Amino acid sequence: MLARIQVPAQAKRGEIITIRIAIQHPMETGYRPDHFGRRIPRNVIHTLVVRFAGAEVFRADMGSGVSANPFLQFHVRAEAGGEFTFDWVDDTGAKGSERATLNVV
Amino acid sequence: MRALCMLLLWPLLLAAQTPAPRSGLEFASADVRALQADDFANPGMLWVARGEKLWNTPAGRSATSCAGCHREAPVSMKGVAARYPRFDREAGAVLNLEARIKRCRESRQQAEALPHESEDLLALTAYVAHQSRGQSLVPAKDVASVAARERGREQYFRRQGQMNLACMHCHDRLAGRKLLSDTISEGHGNGYPAYRLEWQALGSLQRRLRACFTGVRAEAPAFGAPELIELELYLVQRAGPLRVETPAVRR
Numbered sequence: 001m002l003a004r005i006q007v008p009a010q011a012k013r014g015e016i017i018t019i020r021i022a023i024q025h026p027m028e029t030g031y032r033p034d035h036f037g038r039r040i041p042r043n044v045i046h047t048l049v050v051r052f053a054g055a056e057v058f059r060a061d062m063g064s065g066v067s068a069n070p071f072l073q074f075h076v077r078a079e080a081g082g083e084f085t086f087d088w089v090d091d092t093g094a095k096g097s098e099r100a101t102l103n104v105v
Numbered sequence: 106m107r108a109l110c111m112l113l114l115w116p117l118l119l120a121a122q123t124p125a126p127r128s129g130l131e132f133a134s135a136d137v138r139a140l141q142a143d144d145f146a147n148p149g150m151l152w153v154a155r156g157e158k159l160w161n162t163p164a165g166r167s168a169t170s171c172a173g174c175h176r177e178a179p180v181s182m183k184g185v186a187a188r189y190p191r192f193d194r195e196a197g198a199v200l201n202l203e204a205r206i207k208r209c210r211e212s213r214q215q216a217e218a219l220p221h222e223s224e225d226l227l228a229l230t231a232y233v234a235h236q237s238r239g240q241s242l243v244p245a246k247d248v249a250s251v252a253a254r255e256r257g258r259e260q261y262f263r264r265q266g267q268m269n270l271a272c273m274h275c276h277d278r279l280a281g282r283k284l285l286s287d288t289i290s291e292g293h294g295n296g297y298p299a300y301r302l303e304w305q306a307l308g309s310l311q312r313r314l315r316a317c318f319t320g321v322r323a324e325a326p327a328f329g330a331p332e333l334i335e336l337e338l339y340l341v342q343r344a345g346p347l348r349v350e351t352p353a354v355r356r
Contacts, residue, residue: 002155006145024151026305068305069148 001025001096005086010103011078019050019058021086022071023096029064043091045070052102053082078104126345129355132281132290137302141354149231149300149352152224152307156232159225165216171229174213178236184243186234187349190338191245199245199253199334203230203309221328227307231298234351242295242349244342253331257339260332266323272336287356292317293344294337296353307352310337 006020023045030042042064050058058074081104087097130138141147160171160178175181190201196208203221206229210216219226244254261272275284276292283289297310304312311333318325326332 002151002158004145004151004154020145022145022148022151024155069151071146071148 001088001090001094003086003096003098005084005098005100007084007100007102009101010105013078013080013104015078016075017078017102018073018075019084020071020073021048021050021098022069023048023088024069025090027062027064027066027068027070031064041091045088045090048072048086048088050074051085051087052076053080057084078102080104126293126343126347127280127291128293128295128347128350129290130296130350130353132288133354133356137354137356141296141350147300147352147354149298149307149354152228152231152298152300153235153352155224156228156230156235159229160232164210165214167213167215169214171209171214178232182233182236184237184240186237186351187240188243188245190250190334190341192247192249199250199338201311201334201337202234203311204329204334206230206233222309222312227298227309230309231307231352234298234349237349238351239348241346242341242344245338250338253335254338254342257335257337258342260336261339261343266318266321268321268323270321272317292340293347294340295344295347296350296355298351299353299355301355303356310340 001023003021003023005022006018008017011017025045026043027045028040028043030040032040034040044064044066045062048058048060048062049056057076060072062070081102083099083101085097085099087095089095130141133141139146144150157178163170163173172178186202189205190199192198193200193205193208195212196204200208203226207219207226211218219229245251264271264274272292275289279289280291281288294310294313297313298307299313300307301313309328311328314333314336315325315328
């Protein structure tokens with residue numbers, strides 16, 4: 001699963017930084033019929049977890065109300081350097097992950 | 106004297122007749138414009154990122170990637186998309202950007218064909234077109250393209266479908282007015298492939314044109330059909346100096 005993440009490479013200690021993630025995903029609602037009138041099964045990224053240096057800093061539980069190609073943004077206070085890991089899973093069990101390193105000066 | 110006056114006033118008359126074309130972006134709401142302006146939030150950039158990966162991935166029996174021949178796309182592909190559709194000597198036909206990429210993939214890379222509107226073809230097209238962002242469209246000048254463009258122009262002004270409407274009726278005469286809750290744009294294709302919120306995905310200009318055919322209840326030509334290429338050619342000339350916006354965001 002293709003995703004784009006935006007984490008600043010460097011931040012000052014105590015600075016509030018913006019983290020953004022966009023994932024290419026149809027986010028199929030489960031309410032739409034296909035051309036033959038059959039219901040298309042729901043397939044959304046239901047869980048996204050972001051950890052910083054192993055500790056969870058952000059979690060999103062998403063449902064059929066979230067648009068295709070979800071774009072999420074949140075803020076964290078940079079106290080020390082470390083690695084952000086992004087992990088998500090959809091209804092078919094497909095998983096995706098990304099990582100980025102933050103340096104704190 | 107009168108003839109001289111006409112001659113001097115001619116540029117003014119011409120300007121009055123043809124106001125500067127306005128990109129679809131100008132007809133979009135503020136939130137849609139903001140989405141397009143932010144290169145991270147713009148969902149079309151996901152396809153551009155995918156296209157960049159494909160550009161550097163070897164494919165087919167040649168085991169060559171696009172980059173294997175064309176090197177760095179930001180250099181080699183700059184301004185290319187702004188010049189399409191145009192006549193391709195090898196193909197002996199007028200090709201749009203998608204068709205040109207398909208051809209390169211099949212004949213040079215010797216890879217399996219990418220179907221129209223497939224994610225990979227859209228991604229590669231978006232990536233290549235993105236390299237021309239900010240460049241003005243350049244109408245093709247070769248003889249074959251000019252002849253095809255005339256057919257496209259004729260089609261643009263021809264009534265079709267059960268609604269008995271020509272493209273011109275909405276996009277020349279009613280641009281800026283409402284069609285249900287949507288604002289009718291001038292119908293320029295300078296942002297395609299574009300991310301349409303209605304589609305929740307990136308789509309080609311031909312997909313958009315086909316949607317208009319269906320809208321006036323006319324039979325939509327198949328993807329890659331000459332009618333669509335001809336219309337694309339005319340749209341480039343009609344869009345005049347508008348700049349490439351790929352990947353644009355549209356309603």
